[in-house]
Amino acid sequence: MKISQERLEELRKIFKEDFKADLTDQELHDAAFNLTGFYGTLTKMATRDIDDYLRLEKEPNGWAISDEYGTCGFCGYYMSVKGFWFDRFGFKCKFCQKAVNEGIIPGTVCRNKEKWFSFETLKEKFGIHSTTARSLVRKGELNARVILNDTGKPHFTVFLREDNYKFLKIEKEAPISDLEDYDKQVAKWAEDYKKKMVEGQKSGK
Numbered sequence: 001m002k003i004s005q006e007r008l009e010e011l012r013k014i015f016k017e018d019f020k021a022d023l024t025d026q027e028l029h030d031a032a033f034n035l036t037g038f039y040g041t042l043t044k045m046a047t048r049d050i051d052d053y054l055r056l057e058k059e060p061n062g063w064a065i066s067d068e069y070g071t072c073g074f075c076g077y078y079m080s081v082k083g084f085w086f087d088r089f090g091f092k093c094k095f096c097q098k099a100v101n102e103g104i105i106p107g108t109v110c111r112n113k114e115k116w117f118s119f120e121t122l123k124e125k126f127g128i129h130s131t132t133a134r135s136l137v138r139k140g141e142l143n144a145r146v147i148l149n150d151t152g153k154p155h156f157t158v159f160l161r162e163d164n165y166k167f168l169k170i171e172k173e174a175p176i177s178d179l180e181d182y183d184k185q186v187a188k189w190a191e192d193y194k195k196k197m198v199e200g201q202k203s204g205k
């Protein structure tokens with residue numbers, strides 16, 4: 001299969017933005033070819049997501065993940081820290097999960113990267129360097145939410161759109177993200193599945 005350079009560059013961008021990974025050309029080619037087996041994997045993932053959705057109805061607070069390391073769905077850090085957690089806002093490291101539980105950040109921001117900025121994206125999108133951002137925070141012009149680690153030190157700093165849209169001169173509301181769209185789709189699949197199960201039970205009697 002021949003993959004165009006344009007598609008490869010799109011894929012490179014996805015790895016960078018969603019997984020914070022800088023791939024070499026070889027790695028990128030490997031990833032692209034692995035994607036040929038992608039659709040089978042996708043079906044399995046969708047099935048798992050529907051299972052999770054149904055389980056969340058019984059366990060709305062979510063559950064602990066027994067993996068000892070993983071990549072947090074919010075801060076994006078790959079960590080060998082126990083205490084990963086899954087709930088309706090996705091898979092999170094224990095620091096980000098605690099921040100959601102304690103209301104430091106609203107859980108909904110975990111499903112939409114347009115709802116918040118990091119030091120990195122402030123620089124990328126608005127040309128605000130981290131030193132400038134820090135001084136703007138001190139002046140009270142930018143509002144930061146700080147996620148702390150176990151030792152009370154900053155783990156990840158977040159600038160919510162809803163806190164900073166006026167200063168950044170952007171819309172208050174973020175456009176719906178692919179993840180939010182996908183969550184809706186999973187909910188629909190799960191509801192359809194439940195309906196079918198009920199119908200199946202009725203016709204079985």
Ligand SMILES: [Zn+2]
Nearest residue numbers: 072075093096
């Ligand atoms: Zn995290």
